[in-house]
Amino acid sequence: MFRMSFGIFTAQNHPSMYSKYQKHLQDELKGIAEAGLFKNERVITSPQGAEISVSSGQKVLNFCANNYLGLSNNPKLKEAVKQALDSHGYGMSSVRFICGTTDLHKKLEEKIAEFFGTEDTILYAACFDANGGVFEPLMGEEDAIISDSLNHASIIDGVRLCKAQRYRYANADMADLEEKLKEAQAQRFRLIVTDGVFSMDGNVAPLDKIYELANKYDAMIMVDESHSAGVVGQTGRGVTELYKLKGKVEIITGTLGKAFGGAIGGFTTGKKEVIDMLRQRSRPYLFSNSIPPSVAAAGIKMVEMMSETNELQDKLHENTAYFSEKMIQAGFDCKPTQSAIIAVMLYDAKLSQDLAARLLEEGIYVIGFYYPVVPKGQARIRVQISAAHERAHLDKAIAAFTKVGKEMGIIK
Ligand SMILES: *Cc1c(COP(=O)(O)O)cnc(C)c1O
Numbered sequence: 446m447f448r449m450s451f452g453i454f455t456a457q458n459h460p461s462m463y464s465k466y467q468k469h470l471q472d473e474l475k476g477i478a479e480a481g482l483f484k485n486e487r488v489i490t491s492p493q494g495a496e497i498s499v500s501s502g503q504k505v506l507n508f509c510a511n512n513y514l515g516l517s518n519n520p521k522l523k524e525a526v527k528q529a530l531d532s533h534g535y536g537m538s539s540v541r542f543i544c545g546t547t548d549l550h551k552k553l554e555e556k557i558a559e560f561f562g563t564e565d566t567i568l569y570a571a572c573f574d575a576n577g578g579v580f581e582p583l584m585g586e587e588d589a590i591i592s593d594s595l596n597h598a599s600i601i602d603g604v605r606l607c608k609a610q611r612y613r614y615a616n617a618d619m620a621d622l623e624e625k626l627k628e629a630q631a632q633r634f635r636l637i638v639t640d641g642v643f644s645m646d647g648n649v650a651p652l653d654k655i656y657e658l659a660n661k662y663d664a665m666i667m668v669d670e671s672h673s674a675g676v677v678g679q680t681g682r683g684v685t686e687l688y689k690l691k692g693k694v695e696i697i698t699g700t701l702g703k704a705f706g707g708a709i710g711g712f713t714t715g716k717k718e719v720i721d722m723l724r725q726r727s728r729p730y731l732f733s734n735s736i737p738p739s740v741a742a743a744g745i746k747m748v749e750m751m752s753e754t755n756e757l758q759d760k761l762h763e764n765t766a767y768f769s770e771k772m773i774q775a776g777f778d779c780k781p782t783q784s785a786i787i788a789v790m791l792y793d794a795k796l797s798q799d800l801a802a803r804l805l806e807e808g809i810y811v812i813g814f815y816y817p818v819v820p821k822g823q824a825r826i827r828v829q830i831s832a833a834h835e836r837a838h839l840d841k842a843i844a845a846f847t848k849v850g851k852e853m854g855i856i857k
Pocket of ligand 1: 570571572573574576597599640644669671672699700701702709710711
């Protein structure tokens with residue numbers, strides 16, 4: 446009886462607010478669609494890989510996944526997951542500090558530290574959480590965070606949650622960074638923050654120069670290796686390997702969701718006391734669930750595989766060099782890359798969308814990006830290369846780009 450009257454009460458009072466709000470949302474959504482910014486999702490019906498099936502039934506070659514090492518459907522990782530499911534079960538039902546830590550979580554943390562040459566590691570549910578939870582416990586009002594203008598959204602959000610003074614320097618612009626470091630001399634502690642690879646251009650942060658400036662102006666460094674771990678550096682140890690600075694930066698964040706198997710999970714790795722403090726005070730760590738033990742087991746296996754052989758990194762580097770060389774030969778305007786991201790510049794938003802649509806008809810899945818994801822007049826197609834791509838896949842994509850590019854008057 447009571448329940449029923451409660452139901453009537455809400456039914457009478459609640460909808461009028463929602464009907465106004467619903468109208469508001471509908472208008473906003475319409476605005477997004479009219480601006481041509483509505484994001485539609487393509488439904489994949491196969492495992493992630495070089496070749497995927499989509500819900501229309503079409504089979505396409507995938508050139509837009511972060512599956513850099515081709516590990517998303519790797520048999521050894523799947524086997525590690527199956528074994529851990531049997532030995533450690535499905536979920537942890539707990540945050541780490543209550544009862545969410547297994548031997549697998551601890552071992553993965555050690556393995557990641559070994560991989561990057563750091564002192565300790567803390568796992569998160571995602572790198573978004575690692576970045577969301579790294580600044581607030583470490584830097585206070587008296588301190589300065591000096592952040593690259595193209596840093597990932599999760600770094601921007603993490604910095605917002607922190608009381609430190611904020612400085613922003615133009616992307617990879619060392620003169621501007623130096624200016625900001627001078628301005629920040631009044632603060633107690635200084636932290637320079639940069640992505641390792643910038644995801645829209647594929648350029649690498651000039652960590653050698655950042656390191657020099659950090660020494661000159663007494664600052665610490667944090668690098669987000671999400672797009673660079675597994676990819677950059679001869680053995681895929683990221684930008685600290687590329688610039689021979691392994692173990693020299695104070696803080697590294699990264700993801701298990703890209704080159705490292707592509708499932709889920711993030712981490713912060715670096716100086717011991719930094720990690721100790723994050724375990725005490727980092728909110729996404731203290732108030733969010735542990736990653737499943739099976740994901741930790743696959744992570745351990747992944748690091749072991751990468752320590753046994755450099756096959757995947759070598760193949761990825763070869764593939765990337767081959768693809769960009771052939772595309773430039775074909776006449777495309779590609780940004781120079783130091784990662785597995787190749788930006789094929791088109792400058793025109795509509796052209797980027799039309800080209801991507803035509804390429805899909807040819808069986809090549811790529812995405813066109815335009816303002817506000819990239820600056821106005823800088824529209825492009827971002828191609829992401831994988832160690833899962835065979836030479837035939839690359840050749841097919843290059844042929845399709847060439848054919849459609851000529852058709853549309855982009856190349857001669
Ligand atoms: C992808 C990405 C993230 C987010 O990683 P998730 O583990 O998917 O949350 C954070 N930072 C950068 C630079 C990234 O590219």
